[in-house]
Amino acid sequence: MLGxxxxxxxxxxxxxxxxxxxxxxxxxxxxxxxxxxxxxxTVVEVVRTxxxxxxxxxxxxxxYGGLKVEQAKRLKDLARENAxxxxxxxxxxxxxxxxxxxxxxxx
Numbered sequence: 520m521l522g523x524x525x526x527x528x529x530x531x532x533x534x535x536x537x538x539x540x541x542x543x544x545x546x547x548x549x550x551x552x553x554x555x556x557x558x559x560x561t562v563v564e565v566v567r568t569x570x571x572x573x574x575x576x577x578x579x580x581x582x583y584g585g586l587k588v589e590q591a592k593r594l595k596d597l598a599r600e601n602a603x604x605x606x607x608x609x610x611x612x613x614x615x616x617x618x619x620x621x622x623x624x625x626x
Contacts, residue, residue, distance in 0.1 A: 542591035545579050552576065 540548070548569050555565045566576045583591055 542583065542595055543588050545583050546586065546588055546591055549579055549583060 548571065552562075552565045552569060555568070556562065562573060562576065566573050569576070571579075586594070
């Protein structure tokens with residue numbers, strides 16, 4: 520009885536949680552998929568054995584297809600740096616607007 524209510528609670532809260540894959544793991548899974556597809560298996564069979572959804576497979580293939588592990592790491596690092604710089608620009612723009620209003624006396 521306890522196990523059943525626990526399962527229901529987990530489903531209600533959005534499941535068991537999503538697994539995050541590193542770029543290295545993603546590229547490895549894409550390579551496994553390529554090999555299996557070359558052997559004549561269908562995409563549905565391949566993604567089931569990899570433990571991912573078809574949507575995830577196609578998204579990963581669009582983002583990481585053809586990349587080497589080092590290139591994928593660099594891509595993620597650049598995306599992280601870009602997000603940090605965007606936050607910095609937003610903060611500085613806000614500071615500038617606050618100082619401008621204060622200088623005009625409209626506070």
